[in-house]
Amino acid sequence: MKGVKISGRxxxxxxxxxTPVDPRVIDAMLPYYLSRFGNPHSRTHLYGWESENAVxxxxxxxxxxxxxxxxxxxxxxxxxxxxxxxxxxxxxxxKDKKRHVITTQTEHKCVLDSCRHLQQEGFDVTYLPxxxxxxxxxEKLRAAIRPDTGLVSxxxxxxxxxxxxxxxxxxxxxxxxxxxxxxxxxxxxxKIPVDVEKMNVSLMSLSGHKIYGPKGIGALYMRRRPRIRVxxxxxxxxxxxxxxxxxVPTPLVVGFGAACxxxxxxxxxxxxxxxxxxxxxxxxxxxxxxxxxxxxCMERRYAGNLNLSFAYVEGESLLMGLKEVAVxxxxxxxxxxxxxxxVLRALxxxxxxxxxxxxFGIGRFTTxxxxxxxxxxxxxxxxxxxxxxxxxxxxxxxxxxxxxxxAQH
Amino acid sequence: xxxxxxxxxxxxxxxxxxxxxxxxAKFSDYNIxxxxxxxxxxxxxxxRTLSDPSSVANAFADxxxxxxxxxxxxxxxxxYAPKVKSIIELYSKSGV
Numbered sequence: 001m002k003g004v005k006i007s008g009r010x011x012x013x014x015x016x017x018x019t020p021v022d023p024r025v026i027d028a029m030l031p032y033y034l035s036r037f038g039n040p041h042s043r044t045h046l047y048g049w050e051s052e053n054a055v056x057x058x059x060x061x062x063x064x065x066x067x068x069x070x071x072x073x074x075x076x077x078x079x080x081x082x083x084x085x086x087x088x089x090x091x092x093x094x095k096d097k098k099r100h101v102i103t104t105q106t107e108h109k110c111v112l113d114s115c116r117h118l119q120q121e122g123f124d125v126t127y128l129p130x131x132x133x134x135x136x137x138x139e140k141l142r143a144a145i146r147p148d149t150g151l152v153s154x155x156x157x158x159x160x161x162x163x164x165x166x167x168x169x170x171x172x173x174x175x176x177x178x179x180x181x182x183x184x185x186x187x188x189x190x191k192i193p194v195d196v197e198k199m200n201v202s203l204m205s206l207s208g209h210k211i212y213g214p215k216g217i218g219a220l221y222m223r224r225r226p227r228i229r230v231x232x233x234x235x236x237x238x239x240x241x242x243x244x245x246x247x248v249p250t251p252l253v254v255g256f257g258a259a260c261x262x263x264x265x266x267x268x269x270x271x272x273x274x275x276x277x278x279x280x281x282x283x284x285x286x287x288x289x290x291x292x293x294x295x296x297c298m299e300r301r302y303a304g305n306l307n308l309s310f311a312y313v314e315g316e317s318l319l320m321g322l323k324e325v326a327v328x329x330x331x332x333x334x335x336x337x338x339x340x341x342x343v344l345r346a347l348x349x350x351x352x353x354x355x356x357x358x359x360f361g362i363g364r365f366t367t368x369x370x371x372x373x374x375x376x377x378x379x380x381x382x383x384x385x386x387x388x389x390x391x392x393x394x395x396x397x398x399x400x401x402x403x404x405x406x407a408q409h
Numbered sequence: 410x411x412x413x414x415x416x417x418x419x420x421x422x423x424x425x426x427x428x429x430x431x432x433x434a435k436f437s438d439y440n441i442x443x444x445x446x447x448x449x450x451x452x453x454x455x456x457r458t459l460s461d462p463s464s465v466a467n468a469f470a471d472x473x474x475x476x477x478x479x480x481x482x483x484x485x486x487x488x489y490a491p492k493v494k495s496i497i498e499l500y501s502k503s504g505v
Contacts, residue, residue, distance in 0.1 A: 008496035012440070023441055023482035024475075030485070269451070324496050365440035369497050 010326040011370040015210075015361030016159050016187060016305055017328060021255070022212035022364070028258035029214065032251035040248050041239060051250040058257025065260040066185075066204065067195045068221050074240045075248050075256075078218035079186035080110040081233070082205035083153075085220055085243065086182040087114035089230030090151050090203070091123055098150025100124045104136050104165075105346035107155055108184055109331070115153075132348050133297035134163035141170065145177050152181050156188035160330045160343040160359060161296030162305025164192060171200030180228050186210050186218070190263030191271070191302055196221055202228040208252065212364060213259030217252035220244075270364050271303070277362045277371050278303040284375030289382055295344055295357060306360040309349065312392040313385045315340075315356040321381040325374045328359050416462035417469045425472050426453050432476065435483040437490035439498050445479055 012020070032054060038047025040055045056070070063070040076082045091101060103115055105127045115125045126144045130136050136154065145152075152174050156167050167183055174181035180202040185194055190211035196204060204221035208214050222228055222243070236245030286292055291311030307330075310318065315329050330341040340354035349357075360374065386392040391401060417425075426449065433445035456468045 008494050008499040009491060011495065011497055020440065023436075023445075023486070024478050026485065027478045027482055269448075365444045367440065367443045367497070369501070373497060373500070 008324075010324050011373060012326045013360050013362065013366065013370070013374055014326050014328050015363035015366075016162075016331075016359060017361070018209045018215065019212045019363050020365055021209075021214060022259065022262060024262055025213055025255045025258045029251045029255040032254050036250075038250070040250050041237070054250055054254050055248055058253045058260075061257035061261045062206065062219055065190065065194070065264050066206070066221060067197055069224065072196075072221055072224055074220045074222060074243045075253055076218050076220050076240075076244050077216055078209070079108075079184060079205040079207035080218075081244075082203075082207075082218055082220035083108065083110045083182075083184055084114050085230055085233055086203040086205060087111060087151065087153055088118060089233060089243075090180055090182070090228065091118055092231040093229050094150050095123075098148050100126070100146050100149045101151045101153065102126045102128060102141065102144050102149060103153045104128045104130060104155070106130050106134060106158055106160075106343045107153065108159055108186075111153055111155070111184060130346055133300075134158060134161050134295075134343075134347050135297055135300060136165060136170075138166065138169055138173065142173055145173075145179065149177070149179050152179055153183070154181075155184040155186075156194065157185070157192065157302045157305075158296065158343065159187050159305075160341055161307045161347070162187075162301045162303075163296040164188070164300045164302060166300075167199045167201070171198075174202075175200050187302065187305075190260065190267060191304060193267070196223070203230075208256040208259060211259045211263050214252045214255040217249065217256045219256070266364065274362050274364075274366075275303040277366055277368070278306055280368065281306060281360060281362070281371045281375055282308075284372060285378055288379040293353060295347065295349060304362045306362070307357055308360065309344075309353040309357045310382050311353065311356070312389050312395060313356050313382050315358065317385055318356065318358065318378075318381055321385070322358075322377055325377055327361070327374075329357055330359055416465045422453075422469065425469065425476065429472065429476050429479065432479045432483055435487070436479075437483075437487045439495040441482075441486065449475075 032051070036050055038051040040048060040051035042048025059070040059073050063073050076085065087101065091098065101115055101118060101123060103111055103125065119125050128136050128140055128144060152170065154165050154167070154170055157164050171181055181200065182203040183199065183201050184205045186205060186207035187210060188194055189206050202223045206219040206221065208217040222230070230243060232243050232245065234245045239245050239248055285308070289310070293309045293311070295307040295309055319327065319329060330343065340351060341357065344354040344357055395401060429449040430446060433442060433449060436442035436445060459465045459468060
């Protein structure tokens, strides 16, 4: 790459953006890229039948990870598509009676953008604020519900800060008012137990490439009892019960299914290990540095996501300095912009702290050596930047930064 | 389902462990290599307490199929290994 000289491949700590594909997943997929290339919708020959069987096996694997029936799983291109179908599809289907959507300020861009789209069509949207720990206030949710509320959409695990929303409680409230509940579980699937019955969700978005599966595949869970209906976004051959027309990509679906089965088998093992690594990273950094803040609730969070802010340091310089560590300041979708993350702003994080956030994503394949190295490099870089920083000097001299009158610029 | 296979002998189990460790070392990718090794050791350690013959046989069969997958995938990974190694490997080699 231009201007950046690296001697080796950086160690990867950006598991929220995407995860490497597990070799066991590749192994399941490869046959469907080679001789078993049939179209799963071909009903007249063996090629079609074997592909269809593989797709149905995968559907059952996905369903069993979330305790659903295989008939409630619709394969899509990913969580973004599932979110779009859920938010726009439900509201369009019930548009005569339901004109209001409730979501949160910290949702993923694709939910927020779908809501924005609905607003342009004349729907009302309530964007619930979150508390400073990133969790929504259930009383505020209850208060926001109106007779014409057609959907509540709250993500399970936040992609930027990793906090886990009280999905079961939200599901309970939605059940009470008989409102369909959609949750984006892309970051939760395979990492925390997800159960559509316990959580009482009507729709759930799932993604393959966040759970060591292939990119370009995801699923939408749609409850059958009581039945939830949506208006399809894609019209065509009527595949996936008309919700999502287009040939189902057999190899990707098989990979997604294998990833789900693995996730079920490995969840406990991975979780113990990832927790240990998170502690190790946080300790390694906190031992040597002061002014390190964890963004989001510490108790209700997925351990594989550690979002830290380093006081008196500018985030982009820190990221540039950490070229041997593949990390991100937040969501990959917005990583090109210098704006601080809207999620952190919704938490009420001060502008300067929101600018210095780094998200460390730990996964199944992360090693202790990588964590130690990442901690060491981060500490070194932050110390170097603080040494140059006049702000840090002033703080050390006991000047309160908030009392400074900055000249207008 | 066919009848459960007979429980493997101690020698068979140790041989499976050795084969898994040997094939895990063949992965060109640093993270996969470390994971396969770690998961093998932890898996065997966890299953050490198994006493019921049928669960021992099941664990053994799982291990066998993991071995087959690892053998194939070690080849696939080596075919497409990037020219540049992971930064961690470079450090551990130079002793920094």
